[in-house]
Amino acid sequence: MIELCGVSLRGPVLNGSGTFDAIAARRAFGDALLERFPFDAFVSKTITVEPRQGNPPPRLWETAGGLINSIGLPNKGLRGFIDSDLPQLAELPVPLIVSVMGFSGDELAALVAAVGERDEVSMLELNVSCPNVETGLVMGAEPAETARVVEQVRPLSAKPLIVKLTPNATEPAAVAVAAQDAGADAVSLVNTVKGMAIHPETGEPWLGGRTGGVSGAAIRAVALEQVAAVAARVEIAVIGMGGIASGRHAADFIAAGASAVAIGTESFRDPAAGLRVATELAELSLTRAPRSPASTTV
């Protein structure tokens, strides 16, 4: 068991928001998914106040050891999420973290207030880092912007608040410090790294959304550096992610100062990646002692 922001988790392996749809996965895998649920806490796909269709296809491009996505945050909107998704997510065997994103401080506030009062929800994650929607960059790339929104939403819920950082910033550690000082309980990083692909035949952007975000093994070293830089500057918990695909990768992020880790793209290669990483990490922990006090056993 570990404790993350006061919430007990059976282990330190989460999913990255938007990289595992537990409801769809249950259609594909049935209840076996719940019996062997791959994560120690489940992070929902980011929701917004209004429903969104997302970006036009194509939405994916494979790179060397990575994936560019330009999904565009399709979701049912706040009401649809609460009415139809939340009851199903409540059936998962692990605590639920809901990721929210607003196009203004007020929208974020509405989301935090509405989601934060639900008993099914253990924590909230503020996505201020999505590179696909313009506001993401503005809010999450500047310390002052981040501080402003976190201060605005902090009083609206007693639940732990995680701020998800974008890697597309000159100094993510400064943004993390701003989030901490404004009352965040944890930061998670990295979101996807801005990227682009050109259509092999036309020379035009391949992705329907023109640009997208790179994830997977290709960004692991970049993520690790940012996690280390952030962890060196903040006291709050750091949730590390970016290309983690093995227990050793998870151990590397923990050595860099993360208290927990999240699996994103690797789940696309193996839906049980979370479980595998947790098992490998547990084996490694016997040999390599964790250095981060936040990750100690309770």
Next chain:
Amino acid sequence: MIELCGVSLRGPVLNGSGTFDAIAARRAFGDALLERFPFDAFVSKTITVEPRQGNPPPRLWETAGGLINSIGLPNKGLRGFIDSDLPQLAELPVPLIVSVMGFSGDELAALVAAVGERDEVSMLELNVSCPNVETGLVMGAEPAETARVVEQVRPLSAKPLIVKLTPNATEPAAVAVAAQDAGADAVSLVNTVKGMAIHPETGEPWLGGRTGGVSGAAIRAVALEQVAAVAARVEIAVIGMGGIASGRHAADFIAAGASAVAIGTESFRDPAAGLRVATELAELSLTRAPRSPASTTV
């Protein structure tokens, strides 16, 4: 032939600074290197005023489709470069671009003045983007800082001035605009993306310099996005690089707005990569028309 900042080049394929040592390569390959020289212009490794030993080893770490380096700009210093390297570089069959970096505006000025007056030198590249040396981040990540140093050195040489941008900035396009407005003749990007690796046994940073810069295929999509964003904002020539390994990659950067491209890490896999890219690009150009006016034939 193409024209880059008024200098005629036999083609658009350069090397990335610090990724090809023509003097050492000539020791390994002999004069065959000159007969089949892989680049259309040669960019020197970045030099500084004082000689530097560089970072302690290990200096390299391989990632998924990429390489992290923490070389630390070893070089003979301005005097050593002019006395012992320049005469040898002058024997190369292509124009010479000298990359310089200073730890202050005054150091940069000294370098630009001294190198800029040499007839052997066709252009200068200001490295304000090296992630391994602290000043790099400060100068190249902020538009105002970049403007300040470019304004300071611009009057000191009539030679074309290329400003090399770092990808580790919230908005590289804003830095590019600042460089252009301060008098730069071109921008080149990207330099390496900050990254880190953990020693598998100790949990400590692997690299002697603790962090390093990621290059190679892993960063291509990221570089392409930044090149497109920069090219959309500036009028001056853009030299694109980051993971280019084939003519199609080069064509992608040109489609994104680059006037020329540079090969870095791919030369480590094949010393003739520059030639191969040029040949493949020429074949492709017959089918895919270049869209960037700056890259037109003279």
Next chain:
Amino acid sequence: MSEPRTLAPPERRVAQVSGVERLGAYDLITAVDPTGPTEPCPGQFYMLAADDAWGGGEDERPYLPRAFSYARARVEPDGVALSFLLEAIGPGTERLALLAPDEGLALVGPLGVGFRPAVDGTRPLLVGGGIGVAPLLCWHEELPDAAVLLGFRGASHAQAAALFAGEPQVVTDDGSVGRQALVTELLAAELDADPAVTVYACGPPAMLEAVRALCAERDVPAQLAMESGMACGFGACFGCVVPTRDGYVRLCVDGPVLDSSVLETAA
């Protein structure tokens, strides 16, 4: 709701390649899946990757697994022998085409929803174009009396027709096998002769659009096994959407077989 969907184990597992057969332009790869379900539904697919050296091809790819309809499933003593028909068109399919017996084939599946039964009072009609014949093979085993119409680029591709029992009608773009015609011309003739059919089609996008239009004109029900770029195959990435009358749907969980009536028209 009784969808034709066999559940998949929630994890990647490794099957052992037992056979590799070259069929003109295609390869038929068979691997024994030790622990997966024995009865996938025709039209379902698996996400495949070579267990070793999945990478280092063109552009340092592949990295993600690739989607393949299963073409055959046979229960054997040590598992289900799954066969996939594949066309090597890029780094992923090229690596798979290099698989040799005893190598590991990593897979997740079966995934998605397969072909639904024919509408009452209609006879099934199978229409395949190129590599799109793959999912029709196992579906034809369940509907041995169904007529089969196949179109290929030329003789090398048309060798895949030999995998079908009975006498499929075959046409080619170059006339090297059968008539020189599009498979949709065969379909139009069949529909004109007797429109009381349920059409099952799989093939390139232009062919599927033509099938959709032909069927829509005549109010003939059609089920189309479609393709789109996929990263995960189980609804995780939202990458594989196609536009429908109800908005974007994820082809990997709501398809790959879609009822043609839900599709938007090309126009």
Next chain:
Amino acid sequence: MSEPRTLAPPERRVAQVSGVERLGAYDLITAVDPTGPTEPCPGQFYMLAADDAWGGGEDERPYLPRAFSYARARVEPDGVALSFLLEAIGPGTERLALLAPDEGLALVGPLGVGFRPAVDGTRPLLVGGGIGVAPLLCWHEELPDAAVLLGFRGASHAQAAALFAGEPQVVTDDGSVGRQALVTELLAAELDADPAVTVYACGPPAMLEAVRALCAERDVPAQLAMESGMACGFGACFGCVVPTRDGYVRLCVDGPVLDSSVLETAA
């Protein structure tokens, strides 16, 4: 300056694997290089990569080529047959160990500077540890009378000793072949008996440091074939430096064979 350095063609080329031989813990891979120089200098190395599927192993590696001393070079009708002795310890060497005859082996080389002639008035003495025996093989062919001292972990590794002509002295860490001893113990005994030698050594860092110290104490000249992580192999990346009395030197252009007198002491 007549360095033992055969120039390399300035490009990557593809040799064809002609032989793959398992030698206990090691593999001996032979490939025919169609256009490279026929006479590399012992101690020089090549940068190698599998021409296909160089990637997709552990951590989605390898990506860069790997450095290998050549162990043998034989002129054949269609090129030079180059042999490399390799130990699979990570994704790069594992992929190379999977090479099968007729596959392509991409290479750049020969690179670096090889072993220099023995100092006048001394006899050559070859000292190898583990996989470090590789460059000593071709050097021994040029110095057939030189004594050879080899150390291995155990019997499986010691099979590589059979590649040497004559009677090399072999010791192992576990005593399974020869005495249970370190090869440096053999060296110390030889030096005590007759210090008029030039030592040529290749092996793990700790062994090389012990060789250096033993020779330094006795003023015996020693040439050490060293290793360090390399990205390019031809001086381009500045990644492979080792500390010497003259500062950092790039092992790929100034080595891999260094005169032990230039090395800094471990302390």
